[in-house]
Amino acid sequence: MKKVLICLAGCLLLAAQAILAQEVEREWDNRWFISPLCKFQVQEFGMLEKNRHGFLSDANQLPIMDKINASFAASAYKNIVGRLSFSVDIGLSYGHVTSKDRLISTTEAQTYNLLNATLYYHLLSHRYRLQPFISAGITNLINDSSYTSAPMGVGLKFNSKKIMIMAQAAYGYSISKTTANSLNYSLGLYLGINNKKKKKADKDKAAAADSAKKAQEDLAKKSDTTNKNNGQVVNNIVINVNVDSLLTARAGNNNGANGNQNGWPNNGNPNGNPNEWQGRENGKADYGDSLAGGRTAQAFDLIDYQVDTINGKPALKFTVYFYYKDYSLTSRAFATVDKVIAQLKRNPGKIVEIKGYTDNVGSTEYNNYLSMRRAQMAFDYMNSRGVPAERMIVSYYGKEYPVAENTPANAWLNRRVELVVRDKD
Structure with a gap:
């Protein structure tokens, strides 16, 4: 019998792994679960009696109802900690109960009071809806005397937001001489x-999700603003005022020490030379220089692009960077995006892919939203400067696909929008 239970446990685990190919984000569920007389249990004595008494037992010739005890109960279930949980049952049972020395065919059907207590250990974490488990407990049937056993078994639990279903098979070891x-x-x-x-936490979470969804829908509904408003260009771009001057002051006053910690590059110079920031003020350098290892810019005045190929065709990739938790374009970002606009106007057959990214600080939902706003900001600006919406493809990836380690020194490289100018498909 032990081998049967071990095989059943292995089958349940394999089935759970097959069904749970996709993992879902789920919080620890600390609710009480109540079964209002919807827990059913059967104790079967005939099979083990045949093994115990051999040819003396006639259990295999009996109808199923003459060798079992069936019960229904009200049950309360709760997760305790980690993968442990417990349940307590109280109910009524009817049928046959036998001892080790008595054949089940010689017993009479009776009604019993039922008390159960069970401890569960789940083999998978709470993130999965379907969870195999092993269990140990105490079952006590009470009539003219007490019939106590200790079932140990395996089972499977399905847990959703509103209901939970548990199925279990166990071997009941007799504790009292009466069973x-x-x-x-x-x-x-x-x-x-x-x-x-x-309830309040779920309501707040749903409200936050609705707000994020509404903001995303509002951004998606934005259409081409070129040649509207009586021929005037509508420009709703957010601008960081005097950003580069602030960076110059920061580099000069702090000797470059805070450049990385505040979410901005130090141009690859660990000493934070303020002259390099001053160079940016004069249009001679850009934070794109750090990607090029400090090389002197030749084409496009600043090295803020890379030459690449897509499907064997040439493409240009421009990159602009953002402050920590910010999505507004800086003056240097505007200069870079203007070059993308110029490329598109000179080459009517090309389009631009706008891809937003973030570092890894914060939740997945927040970073997806932030990367969307960064990409949308570049879209809005180019649209306001005459680039039709149909020539732009906007996508956002949150904290996925980092180009550098998310350390204080390098995380700024991931707070970016990539603009890839390529031929139409």
């Missing part, structure tokens, strides 16, 4: 009970 070993099977349907804090 024999048995095979136990149970199935329970539970309803989740939300407390006030849980």
Whole structure:
């Protein structure tokens, strides 16, 4: 019998792994689950009696109802900590119960009070909806005396927002002399009970998700603003005022020490030479220089692009950077985007892909939203300068696809928007 239970446990685990190919983000569920008389249990004595007494047992000739004890119960279930949980059941049972020395065919069907207590250990974390488990517990049937056993088994639990379903098979070891070993099977349907804090947290989370979705939809609904408003260009771009002057002061006053910690490059110079920032003020350098290892810019005045190929065709990739948790364009970013605009106007057959990214600080939802706003800001600016919407493809990836380690010294490289100028497909 032990081998059967081990095989069943292995099958349940394999089935769970196959079904749970996709992992979902789920919080620890600390609710109570209640089963209002919807937990059913069966104790079967005939199979083990045949193994125990051999030819003396006639259990295989009995109808199924003459060798089992069936019950229904009200049950309460709760996760304790980690992968541990427990349940307590109280109910009624009807059927046959036998001891080790008595044949099940010689017993009479009776009604019993049922008490159960079970401890569960889940083999997978709470992030999965479908969880295999192993269990150990105490089952006590009470009539004229007490019939106590200790079922140990395996099972499977499905947990959703509103309901939970548990199925289990166990080997019931007899504890009292009045009962024999048995095979136990149970199935329970539970309803989740939300407390006030849980309801408020879910409501706040839903409201935040709705706000983010609405903001995303509003941005998606924006259309080409060129040649509208009686021929006037509508420009709703957010600008950082005197950003480069602030950077010059920062580099000069702090000797470059705070450049990386505040989310801005130090041009690859660990000493934070303020002359390099002053060079930016004069249009001689750009934070793109750090990507080029400090090389002197030749083409496009500043080295803020890379030559690449897409499907064997040449493409230009420009990159602009952003402050930590910010999506507004700096004066240097405007200068870079203007070069993209010039490329598109000189080459009507080309389009631009606008890709937004962030560093890894914050939640996935927040970074997806922030990268979308950064990409949308570049889209809006180019659209306001005469680039039609149909020549721009906007996408955003949050903290995915970093180009550098997210350390204080290098995370600024990931706070970016890439603008890839290429031929139309």
